[in-house]
Amino acid sequence: MAKKMVVILGPTASGKSTLAVNIAKKFSALGGPALGWNGAEVISADSRQVYKGMDVGTGKITKKEMRGVPHHLLDVASPKRIFTVTQYRALALKAINKILKKGKLPILCGGTGFYIQAVVDGIVIPAVKPDWKLRTKLERLTTEQLFEKLKKIDPKRAKIIDRNNRRRLVRALEIILKTKKPIPALKKNPLPYPILIIGVKKEKGELKKLISERLEKRLKQGMVEEVKKLRESGLSWERLKGFGLEYRYIARYLKTTKDFRNPLRFERISEIPKSVNFEKSDFFNRLQKEIEHYAKRQMTWFKRDQRIHWIKKQPEAEKLVKKFL
């Protein structure tokens, strides 16, 4: 049994998590034990599920849904602090090695392409914590000024960076100013063993339907309350907005209800009716669109990776894994 890893990726709502668990559960049938494997464990590759307290909105798998298959990298960070790819990669590598040491197959499963790439292709970068003081200072500059500044102190990075992207400009400057040296040239350090990458493909219409059904379910499961709780635990509206999608939209909604600009006013969590009628509302439709766009962006990311084996149904994935092992 040589070291190997399986990656399962795909757009949001495509059913990746379920597939990962199913594969792990069917591991014997796929011939794992016969080849010396002791089983399989899942590592989440999701930039939002790493946060504690973000469950309903991220579609975090429940204990019950795991069906005994161990999952890693869920709830490893506080939403109050920024979590970055760098940290993700370090934790993921640790988890992968632990799993391999047990003689088990790691299944990296998630929709954050950047995180997956960081692990699989290995982008090596030292960590620099965000410096809020410096950021507020930089935020005062115009985008153009930020770019000029970067060009002066690190022309190499300036050459390839998106000069319209304030966020990236600020982060680049932060790193340079904190480490006192230019951004080091990219070093790739890919995992040294075979990796099977499976992509879950869905027809556009079907995916839309899945997204819509899931969104409805989440709202019923108390997503509004989840966001309210996060807010009450001290997260700023700005921070919630940064999480995007559900968190962004519900935060906006709660904010307006709090500002008394909305006819629906909820002072305490208990006052939020169990079934605020979001369905068919402007709120619902917009959020739905937003999630569809997100799915599209994910696909844009995945499309360029030629190593991905795209599948439509589980049996195809099983076949691939069996052969791979």
Place this chain on the structure above:
RNA sequence: GACGGGGUAGCCAAGCGGUCAGGCGCGGGUUUGCAAAACCCGAGACGCAGGUUCGAAUCCUGCCCCCGCCU
């Protein structure tokens, strides 16, 4: 029937004689230190028919349609 307002891309909406509105949606893309974030590019239009003009979404004439209001 009279008067008033209006008909601009799938939707909302500016322009009212001479590069371009814009937003949403749609399509494509970037991403190598916040990535569910952030950012970029593209297609598509002036209700219809004439006229005036070097040039018309924009002015004129006629017609069609919608909304309001009055009888």
